[in-house]
Amino acid sequence: MTHPLQGLTAIVTGGASGIGAAIAHRLREDGARVAVFDLDPDAAADANLAVRVDVADDASVVGGIERVVAELGGIDILVNNAGIGAQGDVAANSEEEWHTVWDVNVVGIARVSRAALSHLRASSAAAICNTSSIAATVGLPQRALYSATKGAVLALTRAMAADHLREGIRVNAVNPGTADTPWIGRLLSSADDPLAERAALAARQPHGRLVTAEEVAGAVAYLVSPRAGSTTGVGLAVDGGMEGLRLRND
Structure with missing residues (x-):
């Protein structure tokens, strides 16, 4: 099938840069x-419709969903990709930062999903990723807050999959390893030795390099496609083997 998503309408949150832009493409x-939802919709290079949506604001989300339905005719696929990063151990982030990152990374998924739910129920090929x-x-150093939110995303994915399976809506997640994105670029630029830090990030993934945004996008494209009709409640690792492999150093 050359165009497995032909005739379907998708929303990608955070779709103007990084992994989100690769998914939209x-x-x-x-x-x-x-349709791309982003705080900077003008940066969206691959979109039939780009809307300024703040996933931390319910009115913004509802307005974005209404506009997609009005202009593109419905919703078949939702990719909840918008998120923000955080560094440090459990004591490193302020109370305000804990609330902010949680509100975007976890509650943001709930806001967009619930606003889209009635439209997804009307689709014969409904999927959320x-x-x-x-x-x-995997336990990563200096990522306590970020890890907590992403663990919640994985648990939320399974709960949503159970709740909505009999409504014809499949729900999955993609679990990228360290990907070559603008966010990682900013982290590297602030390191004492960016080249050494990049090498260390690459080396901790068994295949020896950073994951590409296009590889993550390929996994998402499969999970939301009718080709994956029997796949739901899954967290698909795209991490160069980091989660499951323990290679010898010889």
Whole structure:
């Protein structure tokens, strides 16, 4: 099937940069009409519709969903990709930062999903994919807050899959390893030795390099496609083997 998403309409939150932009591009290549929700919609290069939506604001989310339905005719696919990062151990982040990151990374998924739910129920090919992380399944140093939110995303994905399976809505997650994105670029630029830090991040993934945004997008495209009709409640690792492999150093 050359265009497995032909005739379907997808929303990608955080779709103007990084992994989200790669997902939007791939879904359009696969034939979908794509609406991008982002704080900077003008930066969206691959979208049939780009809307300024703040996933931390319910009125903004509801307005975005209404606009997609009015202009593109419905919703078949939702990719909850918008998220923000955080560094440090459990004592490193302020009370305000804990609330902010949780509100975007976890509650943001709930806001967009519940606003889209009635439209997804009307689709014959409804699918949701949430962007979780390797941080949900492996203990990483200096990522306490971020890991807590991404662990919640994975648990929320399974709960949503159970709740909505009999309504015809599949719900899965993708768990990227350390990906070569603008956020990682900013982290590296603030390191004492960016080249050494990049090498260390690459080396901790068994295949020896950073994950590409396009690889994550390919996994998402599969999970939301009718080709994955029997796949739901899954967290698909795209991490170069980091979660499951323990290679010898010889």
